[in-house]
Amino acid sequence: MTRCGCILWLLTATACAQDLKVEDPIQALVNIFDRYRIVMLGELHESRQQWELLERLTTSPTFQEKVNDIVMEFGNSRYQDVVDRFVEGQNVPLEEVQKAWRNVAGALGPVSPLYGNFYSTVRAINRKLPKQRRLRILLGDPPVDWDRVQSRDDLGPFIPFRDVHYASVVRYEVLAKGRKALLIMGTGHFRRSGGRPGSIEGSLLMAGAKAYVVIPGSNIVGGFDDLDSRFEQWPAPWFAELRDNWIGNLPLTGPRGSQGTWAEMADAYLYLGPRDKLTRLRPRRAELEGTAYGREVERRLALIFGKAPNFVPKSDEEPLYERTPAPPPPLPPPPVPR
Numbered sequence: 001m002t003r004c005g006c007i008l009w010l011l012t013a014t015a016c017a018q019d020l021k022v023e024d025p026i027q028a029l030v031n032i033f034d035r036y037r038i039v040m041l042g043e044l045h046e047s048r049q050q051w052e053l054l055e056r057l058t059t060s061p062t063f064q065e066k067v068n069d070i071v072m073e074f075g076n077s078r079y080q081d082v083v084d085r086f087v088e089g090q091n092v093p094l095e096e097v098q099k100a101w102r103n104v105a106g107a108l109g110p111v112s113p114l115y116g117n118f119y120s121t122v123r124a125i126n127r128k129l130p131k132q133r134r135l136r137i138l139l140g141d142p143p144v145d146w147d148r149v150q151s152r153d154d155l156g157p158f159i160p161f162r163d164v165h166y167a168s169v170v171r172y173e174v175l176a177k178g179r180k181a182l183l184i185m186g187t188g189h190f191r192r193s194g195g196r197p198g199s200i201e202g203s204l205l206m207a208g209a210k211a212y213v214v215i216p217g218s219n220i221v222g223g224f225d226d227l228d229s230r231f232e233q234w235p236a237p238w239f240a241e242l243r244d245n246w247i248g249n250l251p252l253t254g255p256r257g258s259q260g261t262w263a264e265m266a267d268a269y270l271y272l273g274p275r276d277k278l279t280r281l282r283p284r285r286a287e288l289e290g291t292a293y294g295r296e297v298e299r300r301l302a303l304i305f306g307k308a309p310n311f312v313p314k315s316d317e318e319p320l321y322e323r324t325p326a327p328p329p330p331l332p333p334p335p336v337p338r
Helices: 003-018 025-032 048-058 061-066 077-087 113-126 159-175 199-206 229-233 292-305
Strands: 038-043 069-076 136-141 181-186 211-217 238-241 251-254 257-261 268-271 279-281 317-319
Touching: 025 038, 025 048, 025 061, 025 238, 038 159, 038 199, 048 061, 048 113, 048 279, 069 077, 069 113, 069 159, 077 113, 077 136, 136 159, 136 181, 159 181, 159 199, 199 211
Parallel strands: 038 181, 038 211, 069 136, 069 181, 211 268
Antiparallel strands: 238 268, 251 257, 279 317
16 A cells, blocks of 8 residues: 555544544433433343443443433333332342343243342332332233243243234333333334334324334344454444444345444443453253253253253353354244134
8 A cells, every 4th residue: 555545544434534523421321311201222132231331321420310210121010019129129039020120021041130130220210219200020921820831832921912912012101101122022122123112112102102222233234254443442332323424324234234334223332342342141040950940941942842952051241243153943933813
């Protein structure tokens, strides 16, 4: 490369860095609630770094002043009353309240302790807040009763309608009551396709509420080895809007090639850290092997897939991203009406 070429490359790289406004994620997320009643934050399941950030967010006094509710994907709405009493600080046995995050329709295997820790964090926060400012955890998953699930068909009324149920909780418990909420659910449920809203966001738009969508991630821009060094110009975590900058112009990649841009996927990106530093927190082996919970997980997996795969994690903490992740087992189709 010639000297002029090097100078041009440096100027271009500098311009690319400068056209992205990076913000502190806590302050940025809090400020969004000045303009929106609903913030939809996608989740990387079991991500230790993301849930550490969420604990920092909810313990922020400015968040507590502006937000009323947190809507959880890992929350079976069958146990809403139990969770309400738990986060209010009442004496609720742990074995009763943990059913809320362990017995969801969307998680057939063992559930990360991160979710239970977050419920406990909200409980601790509420002890210090006046009653009218306490945070409420809303349970967004359908009210499946796992004690009654004896076959794949028994899940038919629940699994295909998880998004519908989640949206209904937001409409009736948040919007209809004039409240503000942070929505937490797997990224795939919130991300837009070609700029078009997903089913949950679309349902909220029909109810008159415009939502703000935030997608979390790393420095991966395609497959496992497709890394972009520009993400590492600032210390993680950071927050950036996706409009009119290089990160928003990144192409989405999939099995059929380019499918739009990142700006068409969401309003903002929450960078959690480099690929190789992100981890997922799994249940401890002692919580599964030879325990009632472990036997129940095995029963559910055997019921759905015929034979339970090995669900006991190798270690408590594992890399969040894998080079060749195994495809998730197919979920049962809804039953055919008779």
